[in-house]
Amino acid sequence: MEMKQFDIVIIGAGPGGYVAAISASRAGKSVAVVENRRVGGTCLNRGCIPAKAMIHASSLYREALEGGRFGVHAPDTSYDYAEILQYKEETVDRLVGGVEQLLKAGGVTLIQGTGSLQLPKDGMNQVRVIGPDGEEDMLSAAHVILAAGSRPADLPIPGADLPGVLNSDGLFALDHAPESLVIIGGGGICHGLRESGHKSDHPGGPAQTSG
Numbered sequence: 758m759e760m761k762q763f764d765i766v767i768i769g770a771g772p773g774g775y776v777a778a779i780s781a782s783r784a785g786k787s788v789a790v791v792e793n794r795r796v797g798g799t800c801l802n803r804g805c806i807p808a809k810a811m812i813h814a815s816s817l818y819r820e821a822l823e824g825g826r827f828g829v830h831a832p833d834t835s836y837d838y839a840e841i842l843q844y845k846e847e848t849v850d851r852l853v854g855g856v857e858q859l860l861k862a863g864g865v866t867l868i869q870g871t872g873s874l875q876l877p878k879d880g881m882n883q884v885r886v887i888g889p890d891g892e893e894d895m896l897s898a899a900h901v902i903l904a905a906g907s908r909p910a911d912l913p914i915p916g917a918d919l920p921g922v923l924n925s926d927g928l929f930a931l932d933h934a935p936e937s938l939v940i941i942g943g944g945g946i947c948h949g950l951r952e953s954g955h956k957s958d959h960p961g962g963p964a965q966t967s968g
């Protein structure tokens with residue numbers, strides 16, 4: 758199998774990986790990025806951007822509902838959750854496309870597949886890539902950057918595997934707005950979810966627990 762040579766191979770095309778790739782290519786390095794899902798990682802596909810899109814839509818709805826006290830009346834205000842999801846998907850697609858363009862314009866080679874480190878050979882790092890259809894690539898580079906991110910932890914909370922208990926990935930995958938929501942935890946992700954829930958029109962609103 759032909760070995761493809763680069764100065765730098767990066768595993769993961771989230772904000773860590775794609776920013777490193779663009780910077781390295783601007784510095785004149787030959788760069789390959791290996792990604793097994795979509796470019797943009799958690800932030801663009803399942804994190805910051807979908808959360809902000811949902812918060813924006815729910816903010817508009819809340820402002821329309823409360824506009825009366827400012828003399829702004831929108832009596833027929835309603836929302837269509839399917840359209841909000843479509844807006845979220847379009848926003849994500851546009852930004853993922855933008856990052857793909859930046860990588861292409863920078864001459865970065867994007868390789869679809871799952872990367873793993875192999876034993877170094879002749880003083881060079883080796884990365885094996887298994888593509889979506891099982892095809893294999895071997896990459897060689899002086900430097901490898903691991904930017905593989907993280908995934909939601911399976912929390913050691915009794916009942917965490919019961920039906921209706923979701924992490925943020927599951928919440929964004931819902932095709933309907935939940936009637937009520939209890940959020941366990943009080944970190945940054947919780948803050949974003951709480952914000953979008955607060956601005957929805959559900960009577961229960963979100964409750965948050967921490968500690």
Ligand SMILES: Cc1cc2nc3c(=O)[nH]c(=O)nc-3n(C[C@H](O)[C@H](O)[C@H](O)COP(=O)(O)OP(=O)(O)OC[C@H]3O[C@@H](n4cnc5c(N)ncnc54)[C@H](O)[C@@H]3O)c2cc1C
Nearest residue numbers: 769771772773792793794798799800804805871872905906
């Ligand atoms: C709901 C939510 C909201 C968030 N909101 C914010 C926010 O408002 N502001 C903020 O700063 N941060 C926010 N974050 C956090 C932010 O998403 C992460 O900090 C950021 O995505 C981390 O970037 P990364 O490149 O390190 O990893 P990731 O974005 O996780 O990217 C890693 C990539 O590597 C790929 N990968 C992993 N293993 C391999 C392999 N072996 N081969 C090939 N590819 C591989 C993955 O598929 C993934 O695409 C939020 C997160 C969530 C879940």
